Amino acid sequence: MLAEFQQYLSDHANLTEDALREISRLAVPASIPRNGVLLEAGDTCRHKIFIINGLLRTFSITEDGNEHILQFSPERTWTLDVESYDKHTPSQVSIAAVEPSNVLLWHKPDFDDLLLRFPELKRFSEQLISRNIYSSRNRILTMLSGTPEEKYADFVQTYPGFLARLPLRMIAAYLGISLKTLTRIRRAQLRR
Amino acid sequence: MLAEFQQYLSDHANLTEDALREISRLAVPASIPRNGVLLEAGDTCRHKIFIINGLLRTFSITEDGNEHILQFSPERTWTLDVESYDKHTPSQVSIAAVEPSNVLLWHKPDFDDLLLRFPELKRFSEQLISRNIYSSRNRILTMLSGTPEEKYADFVQTYPGFLARLPLRMIAAYLGISLKTLTRIRRAQLRR
DNA sequence: CGGAATTATGGTCAAATGACCTTGTTGCGC
DNA sequence: GCGCAACAAGGTCATTTGACCATAATTCCG
Numbered sequence: 001m002l003a004e005f006q007q008y009l010s011d012h013a014n015l016t017e018d019a020l021r022e023i024s025r026l027a028v029p030a031s032i033p034r035n036g037v038l039l040e041a042g043d044t045c046r047h048k049i050f051i052i053n054g055l056l057r058t059f060s061i062t063e064d065g066n067e068h069i070l071q072f073s074p075e076r077t078w079t080l081d082v083e084s085y086d087k088h089t090p091s092q093v094s095i096a097a098v099e100p101s102n103v104l105l106w107h108k109p110d111f112d113d114l115l116l117r118f119p120e121l122k123r124f125s126e127q128l129i130s131r132n133i134y135s136s137r138n139r140i141l142t143m144l145s146g147t148p149e150e151k152y153a154d155f156v157q158t159y160p161g162f163l164a165r166l167p168l169r170m171i172a173a174y175l176g177i178s179l180k181t182l183t184r185i186r187r188a189q190l191r192r
Numbered sequence: 193m194l195a196e197f198q199q200y201l202s203d204h205a206n207l208t209e210d211a212l213r214e215i216s217r218l219a220v221p222a223s224i225p226r227n228g229v230l231l232e233a234g235d236t237c238r239h240k241i242f243i244i245n246g247l248l249r250t251f252s253i254t255e256d257g258n259e260h261i262l263q264f265s266p267e268r269t270w271t272l273d274v275e276s277y278d279k280h281t282p283s284q285v286s287i288a289a290v291e292p293s294n295v296l297l298w299h300k301p302d303f304d305d306l307l308l309r310f311p312e313l314k315r316f317s318e319q320l321i322s323r324n325i326y327s328s329r330n331r332i333l334t335m336l337s338g339t340p341e342e343k344y345a346d347f348v349q350t351y352p353g354f355l356a357r358l359p360l361r362m363i364a365a366y367l368g369i370s371l372k373t374l375t376r377i378r379r380a381q382l383r384r
Numbered sequence: 385c386g387g388a389a390t391t392a393t394g395g396t397c398a399a400a401t402g403a404c405c406t407t408g409t410t411g412c413g414c
Numbered sequence: 415g416c417g418c419a420a421c422a423a424g425g426t427c428a429t430t431t432g433a434c435c436a437t438a439a440t441t442c443c444g
Contacts (some may be wrong), residue, residue: 179423
């Protein structure tokens with residue numbers, strides 16, 4: 001399991017052998033079954049999570065019982081609830097596995113330590129943060145501007161691989177539309 | 193004009209006299225009239241902007257001619273199009289003044305230099321970035337979960353001061369609802 | 385100060401959307 | 415391999431939303 005991670009990291013950041021070894025040494029591997037929960041809303045997020053394979057979703061359930069999905073996290077990406085992680089506050093969101101997944105976890109104190117010891121890791125983290133900001137902004141723009149059709153088209157184009165791996169209701173929960181409208185859109189597109 | 197900025201900065205970051213002086217020295221003051229444009233979509237964002245007083249908005253106009261507002265930036269906040277600024281690519285968005293505003297500008301090379309010279313400024317910037325991430329995430333969640341009423345209520349609660357300073361159509365463009373629905377909501381609330 | 389532009393509100397109507405329910409199918413877990 | 419739960423899709427209907435238009439009020443700028 002660590003091999004995939006090391007491959008990923010040396011592909012994306014310019015780390016020394018030593019750094020790579022240290023980062024790996026502090027990683028805690030975990031296997032999550034389908035629908036297994038990694039972070040429960042209300043708990044504090046204590047780990048950084050790297051997904052080796054599988055697919056996670058970050059979501060929140062409102063009082064009316066509806067699920068809203070903030071993010072999908074496939075293999076070779078990271079996830080966590082930053083706000084809870086940074087401030088040690090209860091998380092608003094849950095993180096659970098859509099598919100059975102293998103992940104690596106780092107405890108916050110360990111990871112903070114790594115960031116101090118390896119400036120190159122810090123630089124890499126900052127890149128990830130930047131991308132996060134760009135994509136959040138783009139998502140907000142898409143949510144503002146589009147009709148449901150456009151949002152769906154945008155989703156298919158932006159995340160081509162996800163369509164086949166997700167139940168439609170989750171895509172609807174991600175786009176902020178009802179399952180009904182989503183199936184209507186797809187029917188219309190089939191007839192074309 | 194610099195006085196307000198220095199006050200702000202020494203209130204929020206732990207900077208030396210020297211740092212404060214250097215940061216101020218590289219700031220370029222500018223006055224923007226109402227509807228004045230600071231960044232035009234298509235141009236590259238070359239500055240960091242600090243708003244001393246007034247109010248800016250960051251928006252994008254889609255092909256169908258509709259304006260969508262990503263952000264309002266009141267006095268004592270920062271703004272820019274990060275993606276364009278970081279990558280030197282054409283901006284997707286425009287930034288313009290809602291009220292006549294006074295701002296400070298830093299050229300990117302200057303600010304990058306400041307970040308290297310003053311680690312405390314870097315730390316402060318990272319805090320701002322974090323807050324940006326938290327609020328983007330919260331906004332996405334609100335956009336997903338709420339009815340127009342709830343979104344409006346949330347807006348009023350989150351930004352109490354803005355209501356009086358903005359035309360309703362801009363609030364609608366920020367919430368992603370039509371002006372019509374917004375006035376309907378407000379009428380319903382008046383009768384209560 | 386006065387004309388012009390912006391803004392808020394309301395009416396009307398068509399279209400889109402969601403809530404609820406039913407049905408048939410898939411696929412997961414034991 | 416089987417049974418049950420999750421899932422996609424369709425029907426119906428009430429409600430919401432937006433587009434378009436007109437009008438009044440306000441604000442801005444020369």
